[in-house]
Amino acid sequence: MASEFQRKKVGGVFRAMDLDGDGRLTQADFQALAHRWTAVAGSVPPERLVSVMTGWWPVLRAASGPDGDEAVSLDQVLHVVDGLGDLADAVAGTADAMFEAIDLNGDGLISRSEYGALIETWNGAPSTTDEIFPRLDLDGDGHLTRDEFRVHWTEFWAGDDPDAPGSYVFGALAE
Numbered sequence: 001m002a003s004e005f006q007r008k009k010v011g012g013v014f015r016a017m018d019l020d021g022d023g024r025l026t027q028a029d030f031q032a033l034a035h036r037w038t039a040v041a042g043s044v045p046p047e048r049l050v051s052v053m054t055g056w057w058p059v060l061r062a063a064s065g066p067d068g069d070e071a072v073s074l075d076q077v078l079h080v081v082d083g084l085g086d087l088a089d090a091v092a093g094t095a096d097a098m099f100e101a102i103d104l105n106g107d108g109l110i111s112r113s114e115y116g117a118l119i120e121t122w123n124g125a126p127s128t129t130d131e132i133f134p135r136l137d138l139d140g141d142g143h144l145t146r147d148e149f150r151v152h153w154t155e156f157w158a159g160d161d162p163d164a165p166g167s168y169v170f171g172a173l174a175e
Contacts, residue, residue: 002078003160005167010081010157013170014074016123024071030057036121037101042114044100052097059087084158095153099146109143119171127171135165 002010015021017029034053038046063076084091102110102118110118112133119127136144136152144152155166167173 002082005162006081006160007074007078009167009170009173010078011074012173013122014077016170022071024073025060025077026071027054027057027061030054033122036124040104040117040121041101042104043106044097049097049101052094055090056094059090081157088154091154091157092150095150096146098153099149102149109145110149111143115144122170129171132168132171135168138165 014025017033018025019029019032030053034050037049037053041049060072060077060080061070063072063080098118099110102114104114104117105111112129115133115136116126116129119129119132134140136148138148149169152166152169155161155164156169159166161167
């Protein structure tokens with residue numbers, strides 16, 4: 001069962017994805033997110049990015065049960081999040097695709113400005129990253145490696161530690 005902290009952090013991403021604000025995600029929301037990302041994507045082939053993004057829709061849709069409609073609630077998303085330990089390869093694959101999308105210049109690293117593009121693309125609005133990026137940049141070298149990003153991505157989706165740097169991979173949590 002999801003903790004209040006998980007509900008808060010995943011809820012922020014959920015609300016950013018819920019384009020019409022009805023409290024439910026649909027396949028159209030996933031397609032819109034994939035479209036936002038292909039518009040800014042770095043070194044990842046657009047078709048791979050779309051496949052990864054929209055590939056999570058059937059997993060979430062299944063969480064609504066056989067009698068569910070064509071939408072999922074935050075509670076249903078959190079139910080899937082509870083089981084992500086069994087989907088480690090899929091989570092890592094998504095992290096890698098997102099890393100490549102964020103790596104706008106294709107140098108194999110995510111800079112502070114590229115990280116800012118991540119936050120803006122997910123949230124649909126500019127957001128300051130001055131306090132968050134240093135938390136993610138564990139060795140303080142001014143960029144995130146693929147391995148650092150994969151750890152943070154997994155911490156966000158499967159973790160429950162408010163002190164873990166990855167808990168803030170999508171930016172500061174709304175109060």
